[in-house]
Amino acid sequence: MTAGMQPAMASYDGAVARTLTPAGLDPADLSRTLGALAAPGIDLADLFFEAKRTRVFRLEDGRIAGGSFQIAQGVGARAARGGQVAFAHSADMGADALATLAEAVRALDGGVGGTVAVPITGAPPRHDLYPPIDLNLPGSSVPWIALLDRIDAKARAADPRVMRVEAVLRVVDQAVLVADLDGRIAGDVRPMMQLFVTIVAEAGGRRATGQAGLGGRHGAGEVDDARLAALVAQAVDMACINLDARPAPTGPMPVVLGPGYCGVLFHEAIGHGLEGDHHRKNQSAFTGRIGERIAAKGVTVVDDGSLPERIGSFGIDDEGVAGACTPLIEDGILTGLLQDRLNAGLMNARPTGNGRRQSYAHLPMPRMTNTFLLNGKHAPGDVVASVKDGIYATAFGGGRVDIVSGRFNFTTTQAWRIENGRITAPVEGATLIGVGHEALKHISMVGNDLAIDEGVASCSKQGQHLDVGVGQPTIRIDEIMVGGAA
Amino acid sequence: MTRMLSTDVDRLQDVGAQAVAIARSIGADHAVASVRANAGVRVTARGGEVDTALRDAGQGLTLTLYRGARAGTATTAAFDPAAMAQAAQEALAIADLMGTDPDGLPPALADMALDTPLPPIDAPSGRDPSALRAMALEGDALLAATIVPGATIETLVAGVASSEGAEALVTSAGFSRGERYSSHHAWLVAMARDGGGAVNDSVESNDRRFDRLDPMAALARRVVARVAGQLGARSIPSQRSPVLFEARAVGALIGDLVGALSGNPQQRGATFLPDALGRQVAASHLNLWEDPFEPYGLRSGGYDREGIAGRRRWVLNGGEAEGLFLGTRSARRLGMTSTGNAGGPWNLQLTSQTPGGSFDALCRQMGRGLIVHRMTGGATDPVTGNWTYAVSGSWVEDGMRVHAVTDVTVGGNLRDMLMGIVAVGNDVERSGVVLTGSILIDDLQIGGAA
Numbered sequence: 056m057t058a059g060m061q062p063a064m065a066s067y068d069g070a071v072a073r074t075l076t077p078a079g080l081d082p083a084d085l086s087r088t089l090g091a092l093a094a095p096g097i098d099l100a101d102l103f104f105e106a107k108r109t110r111v112f113r114l115e116d117g118r119i120a121g122g123s124f125q126i127a128q129g130v131g132a133r134a135a136r137g138g139q140v141a142f143a144h145s146a147d148m149g150a151d152a153l154a155t156l157a158e159a160v161r162a163l164d165g166g167v168g169g170t171v172a173v174p175i176t177g178a179p180p181r182h183d184l185y186p187p188i189d190l191n192l193p194g195s196s197v198p199w200i201a202l203l204d205r206i207d208a209k210a211r212a213a214d215p216r217v218m219r220v221e222a223v224l225r226v227v228d229q230a231v232l233v234a235d236l237d238g239r240i241a242g243d244v245r246p247m248m249q250l251f252v253t254i255v256a257e258a259g260g261r262r263a264t265g266q267a268g269l270g271g272r273h274g275a276g277e278v279d280d281a282r283l284a285a286l287v288a289q290a291v292d293m294a295c296i297n298l299d300a301r302p303a304p305t306g307p308m309p310v311v312l313g314p315g316y317c318g319v320l321f322h323e324a325i326g327h328g329l330e331g332d333h334h335r336k337n338q339s340a341f342t343g344r345i346g347e348r349i350a351a352k353g354v355t356v357v358d359d360g361s362l363p364e365r366i367g368s369f370g371i372d373d374e375g376v377a378g379a380c381t382p383l384i385e386d387g388i389l390t391g392l393l394q395d396r397l398n399a400g401l402m403n404a405r406p407t408g409n410g411r412r413q414s415y416a417h418l419p420m421p422r423m424t425n426t427f428l429l430n431g432k433h434a435p436g437d438v439v440a441s442v443k444d445g446i447y448a449t450a451f452g453g454g455r456v457d458i459v460s461g462r463f464n465f466t467t468t469q470a471w472r473i474e475n476g477r478i479t480a481p482v483e484g485a486t487l488i489g490v491g492h493e494a495l496k497h498i499s500m501v502g503n504d505l506a507i508d509e510g511v512a513s514c515s516k517q518g519q520h521l522d523v524g525v526g527q528p529t530i531r532i533d534e535i536m537v538g539g540a541a
Numbered sequence: 542m543t544r545m546l547s548t549d550v551d552r553l554q555d556v557g558a559q560a561v562a563i564a565r566s567i568g569a570d571h572a573v574a575s576v577r578a579n580a581g582v583r584v585t586a587r588g589g590e591v592d593t594a595l596r597d598a599g600q601g602l603t604l605t606l607y608r609g610a611r612a613g614t615a616t617t618a619a620f621d622p623a624a625m626a627q628a629a630q631e632a633l634a635i636a637d638l639m640g641t642d643p644d645g646l647p648p649a650l651a652d653m654a655l656d657t658p659l660p661p662i663d664a665p666s667g668r669d670p671s672a673l674r675a676m677a678l679e680g681d682a683l684l685a686a687t688i689v690p691g692a693t694i695e696t697l698v699a700g701v702a703s704s705e706g707a708e709a710l711v712t713s714a715g716f717s718r719g720e721r722y723s724s725h726h727a728w729l730v731a732m733a734r735d736g737g738g739a740v741n742d743s744v745e746s747n748d749r750r751f752d753r754l755d756p757m758a759a760l761a762r763r764v765v766a767r768v769a770g771q772l773g774a775r776s777i778p779s780q781r782s783p784v785l786f787e788a789r790a791v792g793a794l795i796g797d798l799v800g801a802l803s804g805n806p807q808q809r810g811a812t813f814l815p816d817a818l819g820r821q822v823a824a825s826h827l828n829l830w831e832d833p834f835e836p837y838g839l840r841s842g843g844y845d846r847e848g849i850a851g852r853r854r855w856v857l858n859g860g861e862a863e864g865l866f867l868g869t870r871s872a873r874r875l876g877m878t879s880t881g882n883a884g885g886p887w888n889l890q891l892t893s894q895t896p897g898g899s900f901d902a903l904c905r906q907m908g909r910g911l912i913v914h915r916m917t918g919g920a921t922d923p924v925t926g927n928w929t930y931a932v933s934g935s936w937v938e939d940g941m942r943v944h945a946v947t948d949v950t951v952g953g954n955l956r957d958m959l960m961g962i963v964a965v966g967n968d969v970e971r972s973g974v975v976l977t978g979s980i981l982i983d984d985l986q987i988g989g990a991a
Contacts, residue, residue, distance in 0.1 A: 118640030123614035124631040126624070143596040146618040163582075163594035163670055193634070200638055219809055255811050255924065262810065264924045302927065305952060305988035306779045336587070338697060338732065340739070416599065455918035455931075459697070459732050459741040462948065464931035466920035486919040486929040486950050538919075538929050538950020538988035 066187040066370055067179040070242025073230035074104035074128075078148035085234045086172040091157035092134045093169035093236055099135040099397055101235035103373060104128075104148060105415040107227065108191040112199060114222040117207040119200060124191075131415040132156045134164055135397055138335070144416045177239035180377050182370030184363050185272035187244035191228040198275035199224055202250070205280075206287055210254055213291040216298065218262070219255035224248070233375045235396075241375030246272050247366055247522065249510060252287055256294035263300065265293025266468065270510025270522070271364045286509070293450065293469050296481045303470065303485035303539025309445035310487065310532045311438055311473065316451060316508040318527035321356050321383075322426045323454040323463040324491040325349075327516070329383050329391065330409075330421040331398035333458050340461030340491060341389065349389050350495035353431050356384040358393055360408050360424030366510045367425035367524030374410035374419055381407045383426070384495070393421045413519040423514060425524030431501025435529040438500045440476040446485070446537055447471045447478050453513075461491035485539040494535060502529030544665050545580040546705040548600075550719030553578060556620050557711030560604050563622070564629045565713055569606040569636075572629075572713040573647055575846060576602050576620075581704025581724075582670045586677035587696045589685065594670060597704065606632040610641040644873040647847065650714040652879070654850035659843035660834040663721040666703040666751035673701040676757060680729050683761035689733065689769045697730040697741055703751060716848050724839075725751040729760045733768035740774070740947075742767040742915075747971070749837040767914070770935070774945035776991040777936055783910035783963075784951055784985045785903055785937070790913050791891065791980050792972030795829070797921045797928070797955055798822075799886050799974075802862060804871025806923060813926030813956055817862040823959040826894045829857035831864070833887035840888045840974050844881065851881035859894065860960075891977040897964030903981050905940035906964060911987055912937060913951065926955040950988035958982055 075081070085102060092100040106128040113121035130153065131144040141163035145152045161168045189195075203224055210220040225248065232242040249270035256263055267289035271277060312320060325341070333339035360378025362368050369378050374396045381391045394402070395410030398421055411422035439447060447470060454465025466486045472479045507526035514523045557574035564572035578600040585592045603616045606629060613635025615628040680699030687694045702725065709719035728745035744764040746755035786794065798814075802822075806812035814822050823829075833851035835841050844850045847869050856864045867875070868883030881887075897903055904912070912935040919930025929952040935942045966978035 112638075118642075119638060120640060120642055120645075121612070121614075122635035122639055123616065124628075124635060125616040126628070127616075127618055129618065139591050140593045141595075142593065143598075145598060146600060159596050163596060196635070196638055219811065255809070257810075262924050264811065264922070297925075300925075302952070302954075302986075303929070305950065305986050307990045336697075416597065418593065418595070452920045457741065457917060459739045460947075462917065462931075464918035464950075466918070466929060468920075483925060483927040484920055484922055484929055486931050486952070488918075488931045488948060488950060490948070536948065536950065536988060536990050538931065538952055540927055540929055540952035540954060540986050 066182065066244050067242040069187045069244040070230045070232045073106040074148065074232045080148065080150060082175045084150050084153060086175055088153040088157050089173035089234060089236055090171050091168045092132060092160055093173060094161060094164065094166035096136050096166060097134045099236060099400060101133055101233055101374065103131045103415050104232040105229065107229040110191055110196065110226040112203055112224045114203045114206055119203060127414065129415040130156065132160050133418065134160050136164065138401055140418060142418050173236055173238060175234055175238050175240050179241050180371055182377065184361060184368050184370050185246060188246050188274060189228050190226045190246045190248065190274055199226060202275055202278055202283065205283060206252060209284060209287040210291055213288060214256065214295050216256040216258045216295055217254055217291060218257040221253045223251045231373060233373065239375055241371045243370045245369060248273065251511065252290040254290045254294040256298055258298050261298055263294050263297035265290045265297060267293065268509060268511035270366045272366060272368065273364050296469065300481040300483045302541035303482035303537065304541055305537060305539045307534050307536050309442045310535050310537065311442055311445065311447045312530050313449035314502065314504045314528050315506040315526060316512065317448060318427050318525040319451050319454050319465055319512065321428055321527065322423060322514065322525045323456040323465060324489065324494055325356065325383055326358065326423045326426045327456045327458055328461055328491050329393055331392045331394040331402060332421050334392055335398045335402050339458050344492060345389050347389050348387050349492050350384055350387040350498055352387050353501055354384055354387050354495060354498055355382065355429045356427065357382050357429065358423050358426045362425050365425050365507065365524045366522040372408045372410045373412045374406065376406045376408040376410060378424060379408040393423060395419050395421045411521055413521060417519050420516065422516060422521055423523050425507060427507055427526030428501065428528065430503050430505040430528050433500045433502050435502045435504050438502050438529045438531045439473060439478060441500060441531060442473040443475055445473045447473050462488065463491055464488040483540065485537050488536045488538060497533045497535065498530055499533050500531035504528045544705060545582065546578060546707060548578045548707060550707050550709055550721055553707055553709035554711055554717050554719050556602060557709050558717065560602055560625045560629065561711055561713050563625050564604060564606050567629055567633060568608065569633055570609060571607040571647055573605045574602060574711045577706065577708045579704055579706035581702060582673055583700065583702040584670065584673040584677045585698050585700040586681040587698060589681065591674055591677065594674065602628065604628050604632050606636055607646060608633065608636045610643040610646060611636045611639040612642065612645050613639060644870050647712060647714065648849055648869045648879060650716060653716050653848040654844035655716065657843055657850045659720055660838065660841040661836050662749050662841050664723050664750040664837065665705050666725055668703055668751060673703060676701045676727065680757040680761060683757055684729065684731050687761065687765050689765065692733050692735040692769060692772055694765060694768065695732045697732050700728045702726040710848050712848065720843060723749050725754055727754045727757065727760060729764045731764045731768050733772055735772050737773055740768055740771040742771060747839060749839065771933060771945050774933065774947035776948040776989040777946055777987065778991050779988050781984055782987050783907050783981060783983050785907050785910065785912045785979060785981045787912065787914050788968055788970045788977050788979045789972045790915050791977045792975045793916060795889065795891060795975045795977065796973060798959060799866060800923055802865050804865060804867040804875065807865055808871045808874040811924050813924060818865060820862055821860050822862045823857055823860040824962045825860040827857055827860045827962060828855060828892045828894065830890045831856050831887050833881065835888045838888040840886065845883040847883040849879045849881040849883065851887045886974055889975045891965060891975055893965035897966050900966050900968040900979050903964055903966045903979055904937055907937055907981055908940055909938050911946065921955065928953050928955050928958065948990060952986040952988065
């Protein structure tokens with residue numbers, strides 16, 4: 056970043072330039088619309104403007120086989136009366152559209168509209184988590200294409216069993232601006248790139264796949280040759296190892312989870328269950344358990360939206376609250392909830408910077424950012440060596456949780472048997488299951504090799520899809536149910 | 542009748558024609574414009590109150606431009622000439638960066654559905670938000686009034702949604718058609734709680750005609766039966782056993798089969814059923830029928846997103862794969878012709894040549910084994926067919942349900958599972974894109990900690 060630059064103001068100014076300016080809006084328009092939303096009894100209302108450009112390129116058979124560009128923009132208007140929320144959105148951001156939107160919200164709410172303009176008085180917050188760069192300027196595709204062009208040759212050179220090489224590159228440039236009933240205004244420009252590589256390997260009539268990806272809030276320059284080579288090697292290794300994989304064993308057994316993406320365990324097992332909306336509605340298996348010990352001493356899990364350049368990070372959340380670090384488990388004790396403004400307000404709590412939404416056309420709700428287990432003291436090799444008969448997993452294809460019961464599951468994409476402390480034969484995908492408030496009690500060793508995933512994790516909640524981060528050091532779980540096909 | 546969507550197909554065709562003209566004017570050899578608009582209202586209730594009331598509205602233009610055999614695509618939500626021009630320029634700039642791909646060129650006009658009949662798929666509800674609100678509150682109230690001995694029932698979500706949409710496809714070769722459609726949805730998510738903990742489950746009804754949605758009373762009865770039936774669930778020991786998948790869980794299995802028979806995985810060899818056409822891929826009594834033209838079918842349409850009509854056909858006949866799901870590009874790569882499935886499968890129906898009787902009859906046929914009510918998570922490996930899922934269900938002894946089951950997994954390989962389907966029940970319901978009865982699979986690995 057250029058010395059002397061003021062990224063915070065550049066983020067806010069960039070957001071204004073991308074949202075309000077093209078629509079011909081000024082703060083008086085926002086004040087008037089917020090005033091119209093502020094019917095008697097409405098205690099929360101906001102306007103969320105978004106302008107987003109997405110470029111996707113696809114590599115197939117050694118050439119760039121597909122490319123697309125998408126412009127999405129619009130504004131969402133929300134008004135809440137206690138827990139009852141009325142919401143409408145429009146792709147048109149002009150002043151007339153705002154008036155129509157306020158009317159639509161009022162009709163949904165069933166109340167009468169307010170007439171007193173809401174003064175915008177707040178100063179926009181600042182941050183320096185990532186530069187407010189525009190990754191999708193005209194002509195900006197060349198370095199991205201150059202990146203993709205190197206992947207096929209690298210993969211085929213890595214192993215002769217590589218049969219297919221595919222890659223997808225996604226470059227997103229999102230500007231958001233939010234103004235609310237309390238006169239606050241905030242804006243941000245959020246660059247984001249993700250690159251996924253899929254390999255199909257073949258040997259002896261058998262085929263298997265491997266995937267790897269990377270991502271972050273930065274440009275193509277941050278993906279140097281070493282990082283690209285590591286990405287390709289990871290996908291090729293997974294495909295080739297999986298060529299020899301056999302159906303996974305079934306039953307409760309010790310499991311060692313490697314560093315990084317395996318932290319999806321904490322996202323599923325506890326993260327979702329600590330989102331404020333589920334607690335306000337008394338629907339989470341963790342409701343009433345705050346302060347309880349749910350894991351051994353040494354287990355500390357946080358949600359931190361303020362890590363630089365991570366895809367789960369943001370300078371402000373989608374309600375204008377700064378990204379922050381919220382402890383979820385401290386030394387084994389369940390401590391915190393993740394809150395947005397609506398649920399924090401109704402629960403007499405503070406918003407924690409977790410109010411997120413998929414787009415202007417979706418309602419915000421409490422969502423995770425980067426959720427991870429902090430380091431322990433064990434060397435990773437010692438953790439593996441401690442297991443006589445179990446599974447060692449290093450990659451997962453995502454997971455799910457039932458908030459009400461706390462039951463979670465996630466499925467391996469790369470795993471091996473551990474026999475007498477040594478990693479032996481690779482096994483095919485197995486689904487691991489557990490109950491959030493019980494499973495973590497079985498964590499007996501925490502490694503010292505904390506890693507956050509490479510920038511590939513995503514999360515779905517009530518149909519809304521978001522990028523997140525997950526992470527952990529190597530851990531040993533003494534017993535978890537492993538569901539294989541053998 | 543009141544319509545939520547104010548635009549019509551003619552207007553979208555005009556937008557498409559303008560976009561194609563702009564594309565040609567800046568140097569595109571071919572152009573394809575896909576234009577869509579939608580509008581809807583969604584209301585959810587719980588605890589005797591409306592929880593959320595949402596009005597949805599959206600529109601989009603996707604423009605694919607070709608320079609020679611290079612293609613680029615751009616999408617915009619704005620339909621003004623400046624936005625269309627920007628999208629066209631972006632698409633052309635992308636095309637210039639692409640490798641040549643003759644297989645990716647649009648289909649020939651003669652192969653497109655220029656004048657084929659369009660199935661009826663448009664039935665606007667005519668309901669205003671207050672009617673949807675009343676229905677959602679009714680669902681919530683029905684659950685609140687339910688008495689289950691020893692347990693409390695609570696609404697997690699009672700929801701009603703109604704939407705309308707329109708689409709048009711316009712190409713520089715001379716194709717221009719559009720369709721209007723409607724989609725209505727009612728759903729209940731309920732929680733049951735007793736001394737042993739809490740469980741939840743959901744039911745839903747989807748239809749293109751609002752008055753064909755299941756009444757809230759019927760949905761409430763079903764969801765209460767489901768959650769109450771899951772109370773007291775426990776695990777079972779790991780073992781091999783037959784598994785009876787309830788109809789609502791079958792759609793996911795057929796979805797995996799459709800994926801395996803689809804053009805892209807077939808031409809890439811990235812499927813657990815390579816070179817499937819003409820081969821036995823499922824038990825010899827199984828048929829899978831595809832019908833794009835079923836009146837008001839949830840997956841009905843006059844043509845796919847490339848303008849190619851699907852057709853009524855057997856995908857499986859006696860377990861043999863008679864058809865793949867192909868779009869133009871994958872069809873050309875396989876040396877075949879498009880099946881009109883560029884947008885995925887149309888309405889599907891799974892049947893058996895030897896009808897398996899009622900659900901209870903399937904339980905008796907199974908004797909001892911696991912009923913899967915739903916998969917709660919897990920994954921299918923599309924290349925190897927490895928299939929492992931977490932499930933909730935019931936345990937059956939001597940053909941009778943003994944207790945509810947939770948904290949178990951089921952694992953197998955889809956190649957074996959499709960061949961191992963021994964019966965399809967007559968308890969037909971829609972599960973995703975598939976109309977199907979429950980299915981009985983002879984032998985799967987069950988994982989449990991009991």
